Amino acid sequence: MAENAFRPNGSRHHVVVIGAGFGGLNAVKALKNADVDITVIDKKNHHLFQPMLYQVATGLVSAGEIAPSTRQILRGQDNANFVNGEVTDIQLEEQTVTVELDGATRTYGFDSLIVAAGAGQSYFGNDHFAEFAPGMKTLDDALELRSSIVTAFEKAELCDDPAERERLLTFVIVGAGPTGVELTGQIAELANRSFEGAYSTFAPGSAKIYLLDGAPQVLPPFGKRLGRKAQRTLEKLGVDVRLNAMVTNVDADSVTYKDMKSEQETTIEAGVKIWSAGVAASPLGKLIAEQAGVEADRAGRVPVNADLTVGEYSNVYVVGDMMSLDRLPGVAQVAMQGGAHAAKLIAAKVDEESTADKAEAFDYFDKGSMAIISRFNAVVKMGKSEFAGFPAWLAWLGLHIVYLVGFRNRALVAINWIGNLISRDRGNLEITQQQRVARNVLDAQDSKKDNEKGKAKDK
Numbered sequence: 001m002a003e004n005a006f007r008p009n010g011s012r013h014h015v016v017v018i019g020a021g022f023g024g025l026n027a028v029k030a031l032k033n034a035d036v037d038i039t040v041i042d043k044k045n046h047h048l049f050q051p052m053l054y055q056v057a058t059g060l061v062s063a064g065e066i067a068p069s070t071r072q073i074l075r076g077q078d079n080a081n082f083v084n085g086e087v088t089d090i091q092l093e094e095q096t097v098t099v100e101l102d103g104a105t106r107t108y109g110f111d112s113l114i115v116a117a118g119a120g121q122s123y124f125g126n127d128h129f130a131e132f133a134p135g136m137k138t139l140d141d142a143l144e145l146r147s148s149i150v151t152a153f154e155k156a157e158l159c160d161d162p163a164e165r166e167r168l169l170t171f172v173i174v175g176a177g178p179t180g181v182e183l184t185g186q187i188a189e190l191a192n193r194s195f196e197g198a199y200s201t202f203a204p205g206s207a208k209i210y211l212l213d214g215a216p217q218v219l220p221p222f223g224k225r226l227g228r229k230a231q232r233t234l235e236k237l238g239v240d241v242r243l244n245a246m247v248t249n250v251d252a253d254s255v256t257y258k259d260m261k262s263e264q265e266t267t268i269e270a271g272v273k274i275w276s277a278g279v280a281a282s283p284l285g286k287l288i289a290e291q292a293g294v295e296a297d298r299a300g301r302v303p304v305n306a307d308l309t310v311g312e313y314s315n316v317y318v319v320g321d322m323m324s325l326d327r328l329p330g331v332a333q334v335a336m337q338g339g340a341h342a343a344k345l346i347a348a349k350v351d352e353e354s355t356a357d358k359a360e361a362f363d364y365f366d367k368g369s370m371a372i373i374s375r376f377n378a379v380v381k382m383g384k385s386e387f388a389g390f391p392a393w394l395a396w397l398g399l400h401i402v403y404l405v406g407f408r409n410r411a412l413v414a415i416n417w418i419g420n421l422i423s424r425d426r427g428n429l430e431i432t433q434q435q436r437v438a439r440n441v442l443d444a445q446d447s448k449k450d451n452e453k454g455k456a457k458d459k
């Protein structure tokens with residue numbers, strides 16, 4: 001172990017947790033009563049409830065409602081300390097993790113490590129699509145998206161050329177999984193209901209909304225029956241759903257796809273393009289896999305042992321979207337249960353009197369999944385039970401109220417949110433200049449960092 005690495009408390013077992021998302025935060029909470037010190041590191045200062053990101057993008061909730069401060073969440077947990085910074089290096093053999101925030105850096109020593117750094121967007125090798133079709137993984141993404149959706153309508157108001165107005169008001173969403181479907185449904189609701197009568201030179205309901213996917217059905221994880229129901233609901237909202245449609249190009253003005261059956265290529269002129277089609281694990285996955293002598297899969301996920309440890313490292317756990325085990329899906333429950341499992345094993349290891357199995361296999365309990373399609377309409381799959389429509393919407397609503405009230409303890413927020421869901425008006429449609437220009441500035445910042453790293457290497 002590196003001698004000069006930082007440890008919060010001389011001799012107590014030190015657990016470093018990378019990521020304060022679903023997996024990491026659940027692990028920290030499960031270690032509350034264990035005889036350990038915990039350092040939780042996240043490059044963001046908030047825990048993000050990703051399943052509601054599309055609601056930020058379409059004005060249903062404000063950013064803060066789904067992104068509580070991690071420091072405040074952990075304030076009451078005496079054995080946990082939060083560090084806001086990006087993990088730039090992990091050394092499994094030396095048992096160190098290096099963190100950086102705007103030039104400030106520190107290397108932490110660990111006894112146990114839980115890596116839960118999640119996943120980002122994947123463009124399946126076509127990273128240049130990202131410039132014109134951003135994904136939706138972070139608050140920045142959702143706010144930028146909200147800005148481009150609202151700005152499209154504002155530009156249309158100023159446009160006298162019918163063809164250009166049609167292009168401005170054409171939205172293409174790539175990827176018909178839960179995120180794509182939910183986002184599509186909400187853009188349709190915005191155009192058809194929220195903006196109805198709000199513009200003087202055009203009817204917002206004339207906006208064209210396309211949902212494309214290379215798969216033969218929408219919502220593949222929900223099965224054929226619910227997929228068909230979801231598709232019908234979207235079509236009733238005016239969405240043009242195109243399946244077996246493999247996107248081959250995205251540029252500033254259009255999206256091109258190939259029909260997988262007829263091989264025919266079609267180009268859709270579109271002002272707003274959104275990518276929700278694939279995920280790639282955090283680059284930390286590759287770093288860990290290389291050091292542990294295991295091979296990351298195509299999405300960069302780390303294959304883990306049955307107890308969620310990696311290779312020969314019995315003190316290193318990888319959980320959530322970064323892990324690859326038994327084809328488990330990248331969903332919140334897998335991450336939460338994985339985090340809790342790793343914590344349970346660490347707690348047993350530090351408790352000398354514990355007789356528990358310290359390498360117990362992770363046993364995932366599938367609690368089901370749900371997706372909202374539109375107002376009063378959702379799909380739910382729980383084991384063999386499947387239902388759709390209003391009852392599913394009520395179930396979906398119940399779960400989200402539990403989240404909003406339980407997490408932030410703010411019933412008023414939940415009431416406000418339900419009001420937004422049911423009424424025509426949305427309380428969070430403001431856009432700022434920052435959101436309009438943010439991506440260019442962030443891109444410039446990233447390339448500056450890359451250049452600096454390149455120069456440092458060359459020296």
Ligand SMILES: Cc1cc2nc3c(=O)[nH]c(=O)nc-3n(C[C@H](O)[C@H](O)[C@H](O)COP(=O)(O)OP(=O)(O)OC[C@H]3O[C@@H](n4cnc5c(N)ncnc54)[C@H](O)[C@@H]3O)c2cc1C
Binds near residue numbers: 018043044119282
């Ligand atoms: C738009 C969207 C909608 C979704 N909807 C659903 C849904 O309805 N139901 C469902 O079950 N699942 C849903 N998911 C998937 C679910 O959110 C993920 O499976 C879950 O968040 C995975 O948890 P995790 O802990 O592995 O990663 P995350 O929750 O993503 O947390 C990872 C954390 O690590 C931090 N991090 C990453 N790299 C570094 C670094 N180098 N240094 C420091 N910190 C780092 C990140 O900032 C982040 O806070 C959705 C995902 C998205 C993007």
